[in-house]
Amino acid sequence: MNKSLSLACAIAAATLLGACSQEQPPAQALRPAHVAEIRYDNARESRSYVGTVQSRHQVDQAFRVGGKVAQRRVDVGQRVIAGEVLAVLDDSDYRLAEEAARQQWAAAVEQARQAASDHQRLAALKLDGSVSAADDERAQTNAQTAKATAEAEARKLELARNRLKYTVLRASRSGVVTAVNLEVGQVVAEGQPVLSIADPGQPEIVVDVPEDRLAAFQQASFQASLASEPGERFAAALRELSPQASAQTRTYRARLNPQDKRSLPLGATATLFAERELEGAAMAAVPASALTQSGGQPAMWIAHPIAGEQAGSVELVEVAVLGYRNEQVLVSGVPAGALVVTAGVQKMAPGLKVALPAPQQNLNHSQQQAAR
Structure with missing residues (x-):
């Protein structure tokens, strides 16, 4: 019995030592x-729109007559004042037209003077019955017709002189030249835009608003920043929203003014942030x-x-x-x-x-x- 007890104790001790020698499994990491x-x-709700800085007032200048460009006196970025000469056309043909109109007017004036003199003589002869009433009426009609012809030729002469003046293109307003589309020697058509002048004193931020965001855009408050200064924001106010979508892009053009009347570089890229309170x-x-x-x-x-x-x-x-x-x-x-x-x-x-x-x-x- 003593041997059996000793054997049992030895087995238990070995089992305990074996269990202690086994490594415990690590806890699973969270x-x-x-x-x-x-x-x-x-x-x-906040939305951002990318747009550009444009002038509120920008004019496309064009010659009121066609011809060959003889002079170009401005470049892009140049400041001009109202009335300053921008470009000049070759006026040789217009000077000839003005001279021809002047000669025709002079001839018409002489004819009108002669017709008036004839009418006066016939009127005097009519008193003593030397001429008939029909001859007098005919002379009166010729005098009136000659006078009207002279007046028409005077208007033609005035028109020819105006067209001669139109060969000189002058700035219609003061501002900065933003585009030049002509060179010396180029032939331009009447009314073809050749120069653009913008007023840098009234810059605007112009963006295009998708149709599905139009209602939210009208209820929003606005801030803007320039690509050159992305960290600086300034308040902007909606001035104009187009009532009709563009046929090409199906977007509505919006124009906004900086509220602090700051000067913005024309043509710069601007980001507009529109935020509004949501109901609910x-x-x-x-x-x-x-x-x-x-x-x-x-x-x-x-x-x-x-x-x-x-x-x-x-x-x-x-x-x-x-x-x-x-x-x-x-x-x-x-x-x-x-x-x-x-x-x-x-x-x-x-x-x-x-x-x-x-x-x-x-x-x-x-x-x-x-x-x-």
């Missing part, structure tokens, strides 16, 4: 998760990467913290998507303060435990404006 805290703010419940802005689906409906993974641990279990919750803003999605239906998983949502599963870092809080609208 999957790290990026989360953001849900914070509701006033419902706002408040919404939360979260990174778009947090959005997934559940049964064809938009959903998000919510991490529920576990008491006493820096971990939590995830749950898939359906949400209502109210809009998009840059790289964020605007949602509702999630309790305020909930932690939304913002990365790796395709690897989540219901009840999965994840390691929770310090939550990344969403900025409300006022904080976003300050951060900009």
Whole structure:
């Protein structure tokens, strides 16, 4: 019996030593998760539009007659004043036309004088019955016709002189030359635009608004920035919105003025930010990467913290998507303060435990404006 007891003790001791010598399996590491805290703010929608800076007043200059360009006196970017000579056409033909019109007018004047003199003589002879009443009436008619012809030739002479003046193109307003489409020796047609002059003192931001955003655009408040200074924003006010869509792009052209009357470089690229309050419940802005689906409906993974641990279990919750803003999605239906998983949502599963870092809080609208 003593031998059996000793053998049993030896076997138990060996079993205990063997169990102690085996390595314990490591605890399974928690999957790290990026989360953001849900914070509701006033419902706002923000859209951006890319446009250009243009002058409110821009004039396309053209000759009122056609001809060959003899002189070009301005270049792009040059400032001009009203009445300044911009270009000159070869006026040889117009001088000849003016001289011919003057000669025809002179001849018509002489004929009118002669017809008037004949009528006066016949009128005197009519008193003593030397001529008939018909001859007198005929002389009177010839005198009136000659006078009207002289007046018509005078108008033709005036027209020829005006066309001679039109060979000199003058600036219709003061401003900056923004385009030049003629060279010396080029033949231009009557009314063909050859120069553009813009007033740099009244710049505007011009953007094209899609048809589906037109109603929201009209209710928005605006800020703008230039591509050369993307970090500086300034307020803008809508001055004009086209009532008809463009036939080519199906967009509506909008023109906005800077409210601080600042000077903007013509032709610069500008970004217009349109923001408006949305009707209905408040919404939360979260990174778009947090959005997934559940049964064809938009959903998000919510991490529920576990008491006493820096971990939590995830749950898939359906949400209502109210809009998009840059790289964020605007949602509702999630309790305020909930932690939304913002990365790796395709690897989540219901009840999965994840390691929770310090939550990344969403900025409300006022904080976003300050951060900009």
